[in-house]
Amino acid sequence: MAKDKRERICKEDEPLKGRDVLALVLRRLSIDPDNPKTELGFAWREIVGERLYPHVKIVDIKLNTLVLRADHPSWAQLALMQQRRIVAELGRRYPTLGIKTIQLIT
DSSP states (O other): OOOOOSOOSSBTTBOOOHHHHHHHHHHHTTOOTTSHHHHHHHHHHHHHOTTTTTTEEEEEEETTEEEEEESSHHHHHHHHHTHHHHHHHHHHHOGGGOOOEEEEEO
16 A cells, blocks of 8 residues: 655644644645735635625635625625725725725626
């Protein structure tokens, strides 16, 4: 049987702490947690709120536009009604992303 050469999650039968496991997974997926785009993804629930979060997801950032997907046109409309607040919060938290507008697709 071939030996797995990947880094072990635990050493000497002692489990790693949760933050160490998360860091390992992010590293394996080549995700930089300090990148503003990654931070935006982690904070999305807090930014849009509990009501919109399950229905409106980030798709991409194109130039200065945050592209979102809503699971129903009604949720897209509610998100657009909050566009000014969301864009202001994004500008406050992540000014380097330069997001000025939102585009919603369903």
